[in-house]
Amino acid sequence: MKHFAIDYHFVRDLIAKNKLNVSHVLSSHKLADLLTKSLVVPRNKFLISNIGVIESSSILLTSSMPDIVSPSFSSFSDQTLTMDHSSGKENERKKLTSSEKEFDFSSLSLPFNPPQPQPQPILAPCASTLTSIDLNSKPKDDLDTVTVTSLSRPNRRRPSRGPGEGKSTTVPPPFPWATNHRATVYDRTHLLKNNIRTITGMVQCKSCYKKFEMGFDLEEKFTALCIFIQKNKATMHDRAPKVWVHPVLPMCQYCGQENCVKPFLGNTKKKAINWLFLLLGQMLGCCTLNQLKYFCKHTKNHRTGAKDRVLYSTYMGLFKQLVPEWSLS
Secondary structure, three states: OOOOOHHHHHHHHHHHOOOOOOOOOOHHHOOOHHHHOOOOHHHHHHHHHHOOOOOOHHHHOOOOOOOOOOOOOOOOOOEEEEEEOOOOEEEEEEOOOOOOOOOOHHHOOOOOOOOOOOOOOEEEEOOOEEEEEOOOOOOOOOOOOOOEEEEEOOOOOOOOOOOOOOOOOEOOOOOOOEOOEOOOEOOHHHHHHOOOOEEEEEEEEOOOOOEEEEEEEHHHHHHHHHHHHHHHHHHHOOOOOHHHHOOOOOOOOOOOOOOOEEEOOOOOOHHHOOHHHHHHOOOHHHOOHHHHHHHHHHOOOOOOOOHHHHHHHHHHHHHHHHOOOOOOO
């Protein structure tokens, strides 16, 4: 999806909206054949007339002018072709008999009116504006100055987009450990102070398709995640490791199958994703790229690039929410 043919889909969307009509062009009407193929004389003249090219004789000659024969060309006539039967080779012999008429082009008096130069304004670039000065404008009676028009430079930076139309910046907290802001959780100190020590979430087995609730101990999972980040952050280079991209899933408590229980995100809206549960279980890699971009969008993190980069930003952003005072040292 990185190298996506955007131009093809742009044309396809215009056709679907009936803003662009694509019609079939016959092979006999393709104007590019004039420059890429050797054509017979009738077809060559037909294509020349379609691109708007006019012969020079129709421009220079009028009814009052005599016939003009260009001195740079000769008329070829009396061409004969003979065969040398003794050697078995063909020799072409052309007899040139030309009657060239010299014509004095100086006798022609064609009207020629050279185009008059138009006054052009001079653009003087400045630090914050572009100034247009018309040097041909007449000064006023009371002021001997020229007219100066200031054109503001457009701002190229796109403003940060907030929630879409009809959406609020705050939402009802979907979980006790989530705040009323989108994709935001309480820090660890607040959770322990309110005696929230177990983080639960819905999962589904990929083997037996059973759905059930699973819980993670906050302190145990937080300690394991903290040790993993401090040990491997120097080698991540702002990219999620393979164990985060393809996480090791828990065992199913019904069928006993290993690595088969994944978080249930089937019909869950993005604002109701259990981010803290996915962080402690190190299962954020089960989210789609759009879901990860949703988190980065509402936490003001960079959200472009491959999935491993966006996944890394999601892990670091959630861990920073859980422990605001955390640093690598």
